[in-house]
Amino acid sequence: MARNIPSEAQVLEWMNSLSNWGRWGADDQLGCLNLITPAKRRQAAALVQDGVPVSCARPIVTDMTADVTYQVQRFMVDSGEGRDTDPPERKLTRRGAAEFIGMVFHGQTITHIDALSHYSWDGKLYNGQAANRITSREGAQTHSIEPAAANGIVTRGVLLDIPTVRGVPWMDPTDPVMPEDLEAAEQAHGVRVEEGDVLLVRTGNYRKRLDSGPVPGSEPMTACQVACTPWFKERGVAMLGTDTSNDCRPGHYATIVSPTHTMCLVTLGLWLIDNANLEELSEACRERGRYEFMLTLAPLKLRNVTGSPVNPIAMF
DSSP states (O other), X not given: OOOOOOOHHXXXXXXXHTOOTTTTOTTOOOGGGGGOOHHHHHHHHTTOOSOOEEEOOOOOOOOOOTTOSSOOEEEEEEOSTTGGGSOHHHHHHOOOOEEEEEOOOOSSSSOEEEOTTSOOBTTBOGGGOXXXXXXXXXXXXXXXXXXXXXXXXXXXXXXXXXXXXXXXSSOOTTSOBOHHHHHHHHHHHTOOOOTTOEEEEEOSHHHHHHHHOOOOTTSOBOOBOGGGHHHHHHHTOSEEEESSOSSOBSOSOSSOSSHHHIIXXXXXXXXXXXXXXXXXXHHHHHHHTOOEEEEEEXXXXXXXXXXXXXXXXXXX
């Protein structure tokens, strides 16, 4: 299928023409989350009919596989080992088990939210804030996950299931998702993405990982091509999530690394969910014949941090 990949010059022009800087005030740190209004949340709540929740997160594991970007660390501070042979006085005081967990959640395997502090372009974050406000000592002194998302994110979620529309289990990793794919999926699913929605785009990448096993992080991977960003702005998407790390690999440009991340996080102020698990959600939508639902996300209240692991919950 021929794809009209925009030129690098076009993408650079979009960084100016599509900018949401100043749209919600000079001090705004919410970006497109401003589009989620109380009325939008009430609309989302009205979609709950069955009372059935579906997780959209991958499990966080400590296994080392080919596609793990950063190894998750687990250290048991205490365990249940030897409890049966402890002396009686020790059994009275040694009751719990606990662990230390350490992770870099940004990458290609852990389901997480990217806050607007995660990416910069030409030394600037979203809304023109200086990138040097993200420091090694204090962390994200602006555009942190907290307080911007401290109260959670609740809105209407929409799934556009591209492989299902095409009749395949997953997309070719070299074939990017383009605006025409999004519109074809809308038509097939009988749904339309509206202002304030969280848009979830399934490519089948995680299904391929489950069925075929992890692949090296350098292998090709599909995602929403940066050509979709004008469409995201036109529709008023509040947050974008996919079952990939949200940028095509390899990229299409010589000097713009991760253009979808850059355009969304810096230019639009559009928050991202990377590495979602959309398999169970896809099945739930097909069973019901509807691709809209209430979606809730409760990121950790991590101060001065550039994102958070998250477990998005779709409620039908």
